[in-house]
Amino acid sequence: MPAIESFPIKVLVVGYGNELRSDDGVGPWVVERLSERCKDPGVEFLACHQLLPEHAEPVSRSKRVIFIDAAADLPPGKMTCRRVRAETALKNVGHFFTPSGLLGMSEAVYGHGPEALVFAIGAESFEVGDSLTPNIRAVADRLCDRLAERIPLWIRKL
């Protein structure tokens, strides 16, 4: 396990999804807005289409990772927050990773799979479109407020 000082990122916020699939883009949407509000040097933001192997590198340099994603298996507008752990016994690995797979990659390659939370928001629409539906946008706004409040607290504690 690397020394604590070798984690230059205290909180890494990763929003992922396709911004041209309506609510699927809620993760990048939140990251974009949150990055305007949280300027602490201990926090870094990553907005991406999907989680890729090279993302394991910034993850490995982080103390805590917050993933934000749209969910197809939650009622529209419902938001959940769950802890997620590194997983290295995945049978099916393709072009992209799940949060646990990415943490596993970080652990396996770089020796550190940080603690992580996944905020999932039930999407209303995955149709082709470049904006969030009003209901999901309101939920995303609330998540921005919540994280803008929490992240400075986490940074002080970590």
Next chain:
Amino acid sequence: MPREITIDPVTRIEGHAKITIKLDDAGQVEDALFHVTQFRGFEKFVEGRPLTEMPAITARICGICPVSHLMAASKACDDLLAVEIPPTGVKLRRLMNLAQLVQSHALSFFHLSSPDMLLGFDSDPKERNVFGLIRKNPELARKGVLLRKFGQDIIALLGGKKIHPGWTVAGGVNAPLTAERRDQILQTLPEALAIAKETIALYKKIAESFKAEIGSFANFPTMFMSLVSPEGRLEHYDGILRFCDDKGNVVEELSDHRRYRDVIGEYAGTFSYMKFPYFKPKGYPAGIYRVGPLARLITCNDCGTPLADAELEEFRRRLGRAPLSSFHYHWARLIEILYGIESIHKLLEEPDILNKFVRARARPNRPEGVGISEAPRGTLIHHYRVDENGLMRWANLIVSTGHNNLAMNRGVRQVAERFVDGKNLKEGMLNRVEAVIRCFDPCLSCATHAVGQMPLHVQLLSPAGEVLAEQRRD
């Protein structure tokens, strides 16, 4: 006795592609099909959008190869503007395209295909993935990540963002390269080159042990298509669209990309949303051709960089001028990684690479434009029509994976016939059926212009249509 394969509609979550293998009464393979069940949507979505938005929009088709769409879309827009792109703008686009080639090929080889080759096609499926690879050979896995990162970092340094860089625009690129960034990239080149060389040496050592797979992984005569430079060299950004036959002889060359429909037809099959492009003069399905790394190494005369040319020479000495097995896509991919790194070095040392003139500005001057470039997986075609205000009226995209659709289908059948025994079914048999598709490194989210996932579902059906076995990769 029912002989028809039932196409099971799959949802976005369950999967977008599946392979069905139909057995006869003796338990032997009667037929096999590769279905892509995503729907199209982006061509409709772009109608009414300003042409200047097209690179950024189409780059969002896919999280795997956004740079490729940026290139083809920007080139189609250049054609609509009818402008000459400043030479440095072209060089910077080439640089980004090559970085994409390296990172994409690295992912395909290290993460997706090497577990089969290094751990074995019949090894425990729980271990036969990138994590199993890390456990067995952590150094190799780390090098795969580094090579991937090398390409992605160049894309980020040039475009500001790794996934959907908006830096390539109609008329050129929107910012020049700085000396600091050039030097940053130059510093990373030696390590990337060392990894590429080492990986090719490793591949050549292990490839001999896959004679059965080489013999039956989509191993049949087809034509091959790719861009080549005006001198006939390996080319990924622009040039002549060349078709070669199964011996490597040139049968067609197209300099005017707007005439691509004279040589490429698109057949719509009944069992897949992905169309079946074919070489028009030969008709469907006789006009089957392949694209991608293997095709590019067959259509080109040479690479034009010393290390890649030495490897190409050995490739041709050992396999012949036009090796027909799709298993050789793996080797071709590694040679292209080497070529990509050498070419990036060459471009960065061009005296005008830091020139500030990188973009031509104009209003639309043509109602119709075509952009063709080489994506890692093969030739990518964007074709747009706009009104007098530059608003999109119509778009057609033929993507790399689509060109290989006929070959992938025929390959699935060939490998199923060779390896699948309905009376003594083993997991490794179905894995090989899946692996033949992996040789082509398909990107189905591009191919059908739908949301970016590529799960695969393999089903083995009895003559009565009963599912005997299945394998799913979500």
